[in-house]
Amino acid sequence: xxxxxxxxxxxxxxxxxxxxxxxxxxxxxxxxxxxxxxxxxxxxxxxxxxxxxxxxxxxxxxxxxxxxxxxxxxxxxxxxxxxxxxxxxxxxxxxxxxxxxxxxxxxxxxxxxxxxxxxxxxxxxxxxxxxxxxxxxxxxxxxxxxxxxxxxxxxxxxxxxxxxxxxxxxxxxxxxxxxxxxxxxxxxxxxxxxxxxxxxxxxxxxxxxxxxxxxxxxxxxxxxxxxxxxxxxxxxxxxxxxxxxxxxxxxxxxxxxxxxxxxxxxxxxxxxxxxxxxxxxxxxxxxxxxxxxxxxxxxxxxxxxxxxxxxxxxxxxxxxxxxxxxxxxxxxxxxxxxxxxxxxxxxxxxxxxxxxxxxxxxxxxxxxxxxxxxxxxxxxxxxxxxxxxxxxxxxxxxxxxxxxxxxxxxxxxxxxxxxxxxxxxxxxxxxxxxxxxxxxxxxxxxx
Numbered sequence: 001x002x003x004x005x006x007x008x009x010x011x012x013x014x015x016x017x018x019x020x021x022x023x024x025x026x027x028x029x030x031x032x033x034x035x036x037x038x039x040x041x042x043x044x045x046x047x048x049x050x051x052x053x054x055x056x057x058x059x060x061x062x063x064x065x066x067x068x069x070x071x072x073x074x075x076x077x078x079x080x081x082x083x084x085x086x087x088x089x090x091x092x093x094x095x096x097x098x099x100x101x102x103x104x105x106x107x108x109x110x111x112x113x114x115x116x117x118x119x120x121x122x123x124x125x126x127x128x129x130x131x132x133x134x135x136x137x138x139x140x141x142x143x144x145x146x147x148x149x150x151x152x153x154x155x156x157x158x159x160x161x162x163x164x165x166x167x168x169x170x171x172x173x174x175x176x177x178x179x180x181x182x183x184x185x186x187x188x189x190x191x192x193x194x195x196x197x198x199x200x201x202x203x204x205x206x207x208x209x210x211x212x213x214x215x216x217x218x219x220x221x222x223x224x225x226x227x228x229x230x231x232x233x234x235x236x237x238x239x240x241x242x243x244x245x246x247x248x249x250x251x252x253x254x255x256x257x258x259x260x261x262x263x264x265x266x267x268x269x270x271x272x273x274x275x276x277x278x279x280x281x282x283x284x285x286x287x288x289x290x291x292x293x294x295x296x297x298x299x300x301x302x303x304x305x306x307x308x309x310x311x312x313x314x315x316x317x318x319x320x321x322x323x324x325x326x327x328x329x330x331x332x333x334x335x336x337x338x339x340x341x342x343x344x345x346x347x348x349x350x351x352x353x354x355x356x357x358x359x360x361x362x363x364x365x366x367x368x369x370x371x372x373x374x375x376x377x378x379x380x381x382x383x384x385x386x387x388x389x390x391x392x393x394x395x396x397x398x399x400x401x402x403x404x405x406x407x408x409x410x411x412x413x414x415x416x417x418x419x420x421x422x423x424x425x426x427x428x429x430x431x432x433x434x435x436x437x438x439x440x441x442x443x444x445x446x447x
Contacts, residue, residue, distance in 0.1 A: 001215070003144040006152050006175045015182060016190045019156060019171055022139050030113050030135045033217050036063040036226065037112050043227025044234055054241035056234045062226045063219040066317045067111040070218050073338075074345040075107040076387025079356075080417070081380055084424070088364075088375045095128065095363050106132055107348065110211040111218045118207040118355075119155070120362055122200045128366050130207075130359075140208055151175070153206050176204050202365045207358055210351040218344070222311045229307045236300060316340035338388075349384050356382055385417050392416060 002022075008014050032042060039061040049055035081096060083089035109116035113135040123129050139154040152175040159167040171191055173180040179199050182191040199205050211217060219226070312319050318337060335342070357377075364377040399411050408430070412423040420426045 001142055001148075002139060003142045003148070004151070005144075006141065006173075009141055009152065009154065009173055010180060010193075012182070012191050012193060015154070015171060015173065016184075018139065019154065019191070027136045033063075033113050033220060036219065036223065037067060039064060041226060041230055043223075044230035047231070047234075054238040056237035056241065058230060058234045058237060060226065060230055060233065062222070062229070062311050063112075066219040066222075066311075066315045067108060067217075069317050069320065070341065070344055070348075071104065071108045071111050073341055073387050074348050074384075075104045077385040077417070079103060080383040080385065080421075081360075082383055082422075082424075083380050085375065085379065088373075088379075091367050091371070091373070091375070092360070092363065092380070096360075102130075102132065106209055107352070109134060110209045110348070114211045114215040114217045114220065116209045116211075117153075118209070118359070120201060120205040120207070120359070126370075128363065138206070140206065150204050150206065150208065152204055174199065174204060174206065201362060202369075203358070203362055205362070207355050209355045212347045212351065218317065219315055222315050225307055225311045225314065229304060229311065232300065232304045232307065236304075313340075316344045342386075345386065352384075353382055392419070 002018070004018075009018065035042060039059045041059040041063075044057045044059060047055065047057065081089075081092065083092060106116045106118060109132070115135050117133040117135070117138045117140075119131045119133055119138075121129055121131070133155070137156060139156070141151045141153055142148050143151045152173060155172045155174070157170050157172075159170070161167055166186065169184050169187060169191075171182040173182065177198060179197050180193060181195040181197075183194050184191050308319075318341060360380050361377045364375050367373055368375055395414070395416060399414050402411055402414075409423050409427050412420050412426050
């Protein structure tokens with residue numbers, strides 16, 4: 001986390017050093033995490049073997065599995081916003097309705113690198129828009145005070161020609177009111193201030209999504225275990241190649257090879273005969289065998305099994321194809337097996353909730369400014385729904401047992417969203433149906 005005053009960041013020399021430091025340290029790590037997600041694991045792909053030995057390089061997609069599984073469980077279903085004011089809800093839905101896939105991609109980016117960003121900006125039509133940015137693109141700047149609020153940020157981007165030659169390297173610095181445009185022609189030169197313009201928003205227009213308090217990715221903690229598993233599997237493949245390419249040892253055939261009549265055969269002819277006919281003739285003292293390396297298959301497989309289990313144990317993401325998930329398990333039994341994944345989702349939710357509060361607040365302030373309204377963003381409630389295979393019958397039974405113990409609205413809120421999307425709307429429909437039924441059974445009034 002970078003903690004500076006914005007006056008420091010706006011200094012051209014300081015900004016140049018900050019960007020260079022960020023690219024040399026953080027961006028290098030973020031690029032590595034990207035490669036592991038793409039199953040281009042550094043640990044095995046960078047391995048070299050001497051003397052022409054077999055060098056299989058088997059990469060395993062643990063990183064991709066961990067991120068996809070954790071993100072789909074946590075953000076696979078759309079977040080719900082509960083707003084009592086219908087007018088406010090209609091206005092806010094215009095900005096939040098299409099965020100389902102967008103939120104998923106932001107959550108996935110944070111899962112990979114520990115942090116992701118969303119930029120709010122006003123386009124040329126005076127419309128409020130948002131755009132997702134990767135961790136490599138932005139340097140958030142926090143205050144050094146106790147509350148550590150977001151002071152501003154630096155957005156970096158480049159322009160290049162068709163041959164990928166650098167045309168210009170840009171750095172836009174945002175604070176609470178303005179955008180400061182810096183540029184340089186070469187990476188060796190210093191940034192120069194080019195232009196300043198307002199961003200027209202009420203706060204620093206950046207929503208920061210932390211994956212956790214440590215700002216680490218979901219598979220960052222198991223990179224060494226992934227590398228060890230890649231090496232172990234690659235070594236097993238190497239052993240198979242060793243066996244295939246094993247040397248043939250001829251023992252006791254000092255006089256050379258002989259044919260079926262006992263006549264000596266030239267070595268080159270014997271090799272051809274062996275390849276074509278799969279037959280080799282030796283004298284009475286001769287012997288032939290392959291030179292192979294002894295291997296402990298049991299110990300090797302046990303080692304790989306331990307690594308496999310450690311990867312999922314440390315990352316808190318269970319292997320769903322494991323036999324322990326087979327069979328007709330109850331909802332409680334499955335949830336118990338997913339307890340680590342649920343704890344991971346809770347950490348993500350806590351950070352997402354704070355980020356969404358700022359986004360809703362800034363959007364609401366924009367709506368109030370543009371439409372002269374006085375909507376209060378503190379009344380917006382966020383509801384997160386896990387993407388989980390539920391036993392609907394079991395849930396309905398449990399909800400029914402609460403009849404007379406809790407309110408009808410609380411019961412409705414406990415039902416899955418595919419049955420009851422909004423408890424408030426469902427309560428309204430129940431009242432309307434009750435009124436209609438009451439009207440049907442009412443005796444008509446006499447004239």
